[in-house]
Every structure is written in C-alpha cells, then in structure tokens.
Amino acid sequence: xxxxxxxxxxxxxxxxxxxxxxxxxxxxxxxxxxxxxxxxxxxxxxxxxxxxxxxxxxxxxxxxxxxxxxxxxxxxxxxxxxxxxxxxxxxxxxxxxxxxxxxxxxxxxxxxxxxxxxxxxxxxxxxxxxxxxxxxxxxxxxxxxxxxxxxxxxxxxxxxxxxxxxxxxxxxxxxxxxxxxxxxxxxxxxxxxxxxxxxxxxxxxxxxxxxxxxxxxxxxxxxxxxxxxxxxxxxxxxxxxxxxxxxxxxxxxxxxxxxxxxxxxxxxxxxxxxxxxxxxxxxxxxx
Amino acid sequence: xxxxxxxxxxxxxxxxxxxxxxxxxxxxxxxxxxxxxxxxxxxxxxxxxxxxxxxxxxxxxxxxxxxxxxxxxxxxxxxxxxxxxxxxxxxxxxxxxxxxxxxxxxxxxxxxxxxxxxxxxxxxxxxxxxxxxxxxxxxxxxxxxxxxxxxxxxxxxxxxxxxxxxxxxxxxxxxxxxxxxxxxxxxxxxxxxxxxxxxxxxxxxxxxxxxxxxxxxxxxxxxxxxxxxxxxxxxxxxxxxxxxxxxxxxxxxxxxxxxxxxxxxxxxxxxxxxxxxxxxxxxxxxx
Numbered sequence: 001x002x003x004x005x006x007x008x009x010x011x012x013x014x015x016x017x018x019x020x021x022x023x024x025x026x027x028x029x030x031x032x033x034x035x036x037x038x039x040x041x042x043x044x045x046x047x048x049x050x051x052x053x054x055x056x057x058x059x060x061x062x063x064x065x066x067x068x069x070x071x072x073x074x075x076x077x078x079x080x081x082x083x084x085x086x087x088x089x090x091x092x093x094x095x096x097x098x099x100x101x102x103x104x105x106x107x108x109x110x111x112x113x114x115x116x117x118x119x120x121x122x123x124x125x126x127x128x129x130x131x132x133x134x135x136x137x138x139x140x141x142x143x144x145x146x147x148x149x150x151x152x153x154x155x156x157x158x159x160x161x162x163x164x165x166x167x168x169x170x171x172x173x174x175x176x177x178x179x180x181x182x183x184x185x186x187x188x189x190x191x192x193x194x195x196x197x198x199x200x201x202x203x204x205x206x207x208x209x210x211x212x213x214x215x216x217x218x219x220x221x222x223x224x225x226x227x228x229x230x231x232x233x234x235x236x237x238x239x240x241x242x243x244x245x246x247x248x249x250x251x252x253x254x255x256x257x258x259x260x261x262x263x264x265x266x267x268x269x270x271x272x273x274x275x276x277x278x279x280x281x282x283x284x285x286x287x
Numbered sequence: 288x289x290x291x292x293x294x295x296x297x298x299x300x301x302x303x304x305x306x307x308x309x310x311x312x313x314x315x316x317x318x319x320x321x322x323x324x325x326x327x328x329x330x331x332x333x334x335x336x337x338x339x340x341x342x343x344x345x346x347x348x349x350x351x352x353x354x355x356x357x358x359x360x361x362x363x364x365x366x367x368x369x370x371x372x373x374x375x376x377x378x379x380x381x382x383x384x385x386x387x388x389x390x391x392x393x394x395x396x397x398x399x400x401x402x403x404x405x406x407x408x409x410x411x412x413x414x415x416x417x418x419x420x421x422x423x424x425x426x427x428x429x430x431x432x433x434x435x436x437x438x439x440x441x442x443x444x445x446x447x448x449x450x451x452x453x454x455x456x457x458x459x460x461x462x463x464x465x466x467x468x469x470x471x472x473x474x475x476x477x478x479x480x481x482x483x484x485x486x487x488x489x490x491x492x493x494x495x496x497x498x499x500x501x502x503x504x505x506x507x508x509x510x511x512x513x514x515x516x517x518x519x520x521x522x523x524x525x526x527x528x529x530x531x532x533x534x535x536x537x538x539x540x541x542x543x544x545x546x547x548x549x550x551x552x553x554x555x556x557x558x559x560x561x562x563x564x565x566x567x568x569x570x571x572x573x574x
Binding site: 111152153154155156157159160166188189190191192193194195197198199200201203204205206207208211222223224225226227228229230233236 | 398439440441442443444446447453475476477478479480481482485486487488490491492493494495498509510511512513514515516517520523
C-alpha cells in the first residue's frame with residue numbers, strides 16, 4: 001500500500017518534472033487548484049509578484065480546507081478584525097473594476113496526506129510557507145520527501161480538528177509596508193497558567209507569524225533565534241493581534257519584530273524579535 | 288448545572304479552609320490522593336521538603352492519569368532514558384532500606400475538570416507546577432478560579448489524547464545539583480518544516496521544562512523572557528534530551544538555561560535561556 005503510494009508519487013513527480021513543468025503548466029495548475037472556492041478571484045497574470053502556496057499538481061486532486069476562513073467558533077473580536085483587514089484585500093477602481101488592495105489574506109492549511117480509492121489528496125503548509133515560482137519545485141520536493149517520512153504528520157498549529165479549541169488565526173500581509181498582522185483567538189486547549197494562554201502557545205504563534213512574514217519577504221527560511229518578552233498574560237479564549245514588521249535584511253538573514261497586543265492595541269501582552277535564515281532543501285536535509 | 292458545581296466548590300473551599308486545613312489534614316489528604324497506584328511509595332513524613340502537586344482535597348475524588356509514566360508509544364530511546372533516570376530516583380541503603388535518590392520524577396497531568404453523578408474529579412497542572420505547603424492554598428484558589436473561568440481548559444502540552452501523537456515527555460529534577468532533565472519524544476502532530484519539529488513546539492517544551500525547574504527552585508513563577516537559538520532541526524518522531532540548570536537567583540528573578548540535544552548529547556539542536564518571575568495569584572489576576 002505504502003509502496004504503491006510512493007510509486008504513484010514518483011511517477012507523478014517524473015511526469016510533472018518532465019511534462020508539466022517543461023510545458024510551463026506548473027504554475028497554471030497551481031493557480032487553478034489554489035483558488036479558494038467562492039472567494040474573490042483576480043486574474044493571476046496580473047499578480048506575478050504575488051507569492052502563493054506551493055501545492056502538488058496532477059496527479060493529485062487538491063481540495064484542502066483553508067483554516068484561515070471564518071468558522072462558527074470565531075468570536076466577535078475575531079470576526080471584526082478579520083473583516084477589517086479582509087475588506088482591504090480588494091479595492092474598487094474609478095472604473096468599477098476590482099483589484100488587489102494593500103493587504104492580502106494568506107490561506108492556511110494543515111498538512112494532510114491521504115489516500116482513498118487510489119487517489120492521492122495532498123496539501124502542504126510549511127510555516128504557512130508562501131513561495132515564489134523559483135521555489136516551487138524545491139518546495140515540491142520537500143512535500144515529496146516529507147510524505148515518505150511521515151504520512152500522518154500535521155502542522156503543529158492546525159493539528160486539532162475541533163473548531164475554536166486551539167489555534168484560530170488568520171494572517172494578512174502588506175508587502176508595500178513590509179508589515180504583517182495575525183488575528184489570533186486562543187482556545188481552551190492552550191492553557192498554561194490557570195485561565196491563561198501557555199507561554200509556549202504564544203511562542204508558537206510568534207514563530208509562525210514572524211516566520212511567515214520572513215518567508216513572504218525572503219523565500220523559504222528557518223528560525224535561527226526567537227527572543228520573547230512576556231509582559232502580560234493572555235486570558236484564555238481572548239482574541240489578540242500579532243503585528244510584525246521587517247527590521248532589516250542582511251545576506252541570508254531576515255530580522256523581524258513582533259508585538260502581541262489586545263484587539264485595540266492598548267495593552268501589550270508580548271513582544272519579540274525573530275532572526276530567520278534563508279535555506280535550501282539541502283540545508284534542511286543536512287540539518 | 289454550572290451553578291451547582293460552583294456551589295459545591297465554594298462549599299468545599301469553605302469546609303477545607305475552616306475544617307480540613309485547620310485540623311492539619313490538608314497535606315494528609317493530598318498524600319493519600321497523590322500516591323500513584325502501583326509505584327514505589329516512601330513515608331511522606333520523611334520528605335517534608337519534597338514539593339508536591341497541588342490538588343483538590345475533599346469533596347473531590349482524585350484519580351488523574353500521570354502522563355509522565357511510560358506508554359506503548361514510547362520508543363526505545365525514550366524508554367532507555369526514562370529507565371536511566373528513574374532508576375536513580377530511589378536507592379537502597381546498607382540496611383536494605385529504600386530512600387530517595389538524587390533524582391526525582393515529576394508527575395504530569397492535564398487539567399481535567401469533570402463532573403459526573405454529582406461527584407467532582409479534579410486534577411491540576413500549572414506549568415507542571417510543584418508547590419510547597421505554603422503555596423498549596425494559593426494554588427487551590429487558582430484551581431477554583433480557573434474552574435469557573437474555563438471548565439474545558441486543558442494544559443497545552445497534554446491536550447491530545449492519542450498516545451505518541453504530540454508531546455511525550457517526562458521531567459526529572461535533581462535538587463542537589465539544581466539540575467533538571469526532560470526526555471521528550473516529538474510526535475507526528477508537531478510538524479513545522481517537512482519532517483521536522485515546529486519551532487513553536489520546541490519553544491513550548493523549553494518553556495515547560497525551564498518553568499518547571501524555576502518553579503521547583505523558587506515556587507510559583509511566570510515566564511518573563513525566553514531567548515531561543517535554534518541550531519539544528521529536530522526530526523519528527525525522534526527523542527531528545529532537554530537539560531536545564533539554574534544560572535542564578537536575584538530577588539524575584541530566577542534565571543535558567545537549557546540545552547536540547549540528541550539522546551547521547553553529541554548533537555546540539557537548540558539552546559535557550561529563561562527568566563522567570565516569582566508571583567502571587569494577585570499578579571496573575573491583575574495581569
């Protein structure tokens with residue numbers, strides 16, 4: 001069963017590398033499969049600079065759940081902030097046409113690797129990895145490899161099915177201002193001190209969002225350092241805002257800072273800096 | 288239903304404060320309920336200095352699962368290291384008597400708050416919180432409070448039921464050398480980079496273990512700072528060793544450092560420092 005799956009993948013990989021990619025269809029396939037159903041769609045030709053999730057094209061079908069979309073567990077704060085940023089993801093021109101705004105919502109998936117009746121379904125998230133065309137094949141190889149290593153693996157922040165029980169979050173990026181925000185609602189399974197969010201869960205969100213921001217700006221990265229100052233505990237069940245900005249880039253290094261505040265930014269809960277190193281798959285495999 | 292539970296607790300609290308504690312039975316109750324079934328038991332009168340988990344006494348029964356005990360998901364490395372440290376938790380004297388060794392295994396619970404047929408069952412873990420007699424009542428109030436706030440809350444590191452799927456770990460402390468070790472097996476639900484552990488999951492274990500060590504040495508604390516350097520990715524499914532030591536204590540501050548290595552300590556995966564502040568429940572409530 002496993003061997004059959006691996007053979008399927010190997011065949012798919014060869015076909016993709018030999019046929020799909022050489023014909024320039026790789027990104028077309030990604031585009032077609034990436035478009036969230038029922039959401040606003042812009043012509044992809046106009047957003048060549050937009051970095052998109054890397055996903056497996058044919059022979060795998062692709063219908064993952066986008067965890068960054070609202071669900072019934074979201075409270076009023078979470079919904080309000082989502083609407084606030086989401087409404088700035090598209091704007092209407094004087095001619096009545098719609099185009100991208102300054103903000104962009106990043107879709108968010110778990111890493112599901114399932115086989116059913118011989119048809120593979122694959123989605124992939126690597127630190128909410130967004131990647132450019134030039135990184136797509138590299139990332140594809142990462143998917144291929146990790147599929148062999150751990151077929152049951154799931155992204156840490158999306159490993160609990162019950163809506164609202166753990167990490168509910170959505171990330172928006174603003175390339176123009178090199179900023180990134182994340183609206184985060186902390187569920188009851190994230191407890192540390194009684195009634196409050198575990199320091200590790202806060203660190204997890206900081207790593208996720210600063211890493212996403214660094215990846216968005218610099219391509220695939222790995223976390224090299226996180227320095228986190230916990231100022232004030234976060235009550236369990238509450239919604240907070242993570243705001244990230246680029247500090248500087250030096251060669252392979254990307255420096256990002258992050259603040260975790262309440263929803264109106266009047267109270268600072270946590271602040272952190274993150275250092276990220278640009279990597280290739282070789283770095284990861286040799287780690 | 289909730290009100291009934293709260294009334295039960297309030298009555299229990301008054302009775303405990305007015306009757307049980309005044310009669311000096313509080314710790315006796317804890318002792319009786321804390322003893323893991325089927326494990327080696329020492330006379331508690333001989334270990335007054337030993338810090339124990341704070342749990343709710345009467346009217347609540349107490350039979351929580353200790354997550355730090357071996358289960359079928361543990362691999363050979365995890366079992367071997369567990370046995371290595373566990374065998375040093377008790378020693379035999381020349382007279383053939385058994386007494387505590389230099390290491391001590393800390394039990395580990397999730398935070399379960401359940402009501403069934405009118406009988407409350409309560410266990411409590413706060414950053415693997417271990418506390419002295421003088422902190423027992425304070426901690427009890429924390430349990431009482433958090434029960435009202437979030438009846439479904441669970442400790443972040445123990446929130447997944449499937450054995451081996453997420454955090455499998457056991458903490459041993461050595462008061463004599465002011466050291467602490469944690470054997471940690473990373474399950475498939477902790478993925479970050481493909482096939483490797485999420486940086487947030489590593490941060491979570493570092494926060495948990497350094498926090499436990501600080502609490503063991505200084506009483507209840509909150510994390511003030513974590514500074515984490517990620518040196519080498521940790522493969523998913525592998526077992527690693529977290530070794531913590533006390534750097535210094537200054538007033539309310541406790542400084543702890545931590546290294547995450549492979550099982551024979553030949554490869555450094557992560558290193559970190561943690562600063563912890565001693566707190567009262569008032570600090571937490573006012574936060």
